[in-house]
Amino acid sequence: MEDLTWVAIRFNTRVDDFIVEGGQVKGVVVSDSNLQPGSVDQKLSFDAVVLAVGHSARDTYSMLLRHNVDVTPKNFSVGLRIEHPQELINNIQYSELAAEVQKGRGRIPVADYKVVKSIGEGDVKNDIEQVDQNRSCYSFCMCPGGQVVLTSTNPLELCVNGMSFSRRASKWANSALVVTVSSHDFEPFQSHGSLAGVEFQREYERRAAMMGGGNFVVPAQCVTDFISNKLSVTTLPPSSYRLGVRPSKLHELFPPYITEALQQSIMMIDKEMPGFISSEALLHGVETRTSSPLQISRHRETYESTSLQGLYPIGEGAGYAGGIVSAAVDGMYCGFALAKQLSLFAGDIEAIFGKAQKQTGSVKY
Template structure:
């Protein structure tokens, strides 16, 4: 039970308020509807719901719950109640609120109205004044501001650049890919004409890997933490729909991400950040165990081609290059930067008709989805099983002999499409993206199993990069199985379980560059295939109909998270082996997903600003 203090001045948080789906105005409405007031009135034991003043309530979270255990699918709300505003009610009507006080197990009291801290607030509290002047924010800085390179403009790099730029560092943002406008054209050329630009594609370019994505903003690092809220609020400042602050499963979609990134770029430019697109980090300038700068080149040059290279000097280098920058990992290895292999997951991407997933999840309510236009969100799913190791666990006929490991769905894209995330034509890997309405007729998701570093034994000669070679091996096999030209090997899920080649008439796929019937059951080592088969059988028990001849598996999903971690100090984010280097985000092994990468970038921005004596606040 949460103790209530200072009630008159505060807020009460009411959670788990359930509004039946048929009464709710729908997924896009984040105001206070009468059915929600009724749910609030019920929990408060207030007799006349319409008498509750709407303005006293703010929706802070809205999720859709269609679990089969419920009598009826419902929208579930968390609401903040402003007690001061409620006190404007007639005193008599208010009386019974005090009667509630002893029974407040369901209420959480929030003392501070501003608990959802703005990034700008945090910045303003800790900024240090130095001499000189900066017209953009009224703060004063010395002529000689510390020079910081942020390499990579994915979520981690962008947020690090934002914090450092705001606090007063002289920031240069270095990005090998193109700004979103040109990147869009390069991706178009890939999807339509099969031309892969090695530097501007689904992984590389402004906004990083998550730009042409589903833009899911869910994270496992605590939805309500101040840092996650600061990231979401910043995204909303740059044009994300305000629903993301409330939605239980917020997502943006590519069409919303692209203009948002353009706004982000203009804000950084106004702050004085120097943004260099089409500029690839090729090397670090190191003197006496300290980074002194970077060597960059026009990204159109082949890696290793020294013409056009330029040396730029900096006081610190933030490395935010994502986990597809394998050339950067190799370069770090040459400098003996401390890196350790890390567990990750590999598997295949499954695609079902979206209508099937809607009906598995929602039954009759599925009709109300209407390709993202309806009141009910397009259905998703999340499944996870631990296979092997339990002799009583006989849920799957593939169970016997399966080694212990976790199998789970990953990066599920409702109403989306399967896309090519290779950065090199001889290696083939895929992922999923969607647009904001999630209106496509397909639902795709990776099905992956964990692999640990002791499985990379045959690649031991690559040292800490053994996991990278392990990924590469299966990406090459997938490219060979597909027969080249970015054609993806595919197999009906039923045939994958039966270990037979699917006939040539495969179900239609959203993947635009072509699919070829292949023996995906031979792609991974037998123990990984078995674990996948075993978990798919179990997933079908949870989502009956998951195994169907209409479901198509695509190969191969290898880049679920970084296969390596670049060791760094916990408090400062500085590399443990090279002074002045700050490895951050997914590529460094400290984040997985858009929001956690952004949070890591923000955290590192503050930590580095502190190291550079620009910031005195808390990190």
């Protein structure tokens, strides 16, 4: 058998296009990622192309549409990233045991949290306003002892996320608080077709960039002021975000159905975690890229695209995973499915990985 153990990793390389012949992908066109697309390119031929992009590969999504690849919008979530002093979260979660926490070095780890709230139609926020339909609001990518970080590269479209170093030793704890959105919410952007969800994201990323004033400065607001719908006029509490924050009216950034769901959920969380609403808590805008805004259609068993032969869309960017582990599992199953397609493997995949429950082309243990 031919030696199949080698692999080539190309750094600073961007995929600009597919090579398509007779309805089948035959390879990719790549170029130096430091140069403009198409300036100096190279064609690479393959028997199959596994597309495992991230959930924000917007240039790739546009390229897929140029080749008439079946793509459909999917639900995702958007919101804000909230940050507290880690010591405050320790006290809320551990009470008297919080003194045993020593920035990741003590016998008790720094505290984290995970919350999910269901906001149903008619749930009253105050005497006037109501949440307009059933939605979920939940914490996402909670980072104890972490920092708020930039995830966008375009200064006109601002998006943040969070991270923790291995020791979880920073002074802050942060988490996204996000609200579910669906195709119904994308109706104002239907002129963008299958990319309506992408344009929905961009709209609020652009608003956040304008509120921040440019140069990746993040718009921010004290949680107490966000609940009260007023600008934070006093000095903002310290933030771990390194490029700067600017006092802003985050309660005016999103449509009311998102803002009210966030406000209602924060108040519900505070009832379970007293102190969550605090003058020391700071909201950062915006968190829009929790998962892919679309799904690339593929066959359930073979993992091959339903519209372009030889293309195997997988992972989070293809809409079949929601994080590192699920993306890895999806990749393993696709690898064996492709190996069977190329007559390189004839065994039972489940005999290797164990039995998994498959739903709509994704894998769930």
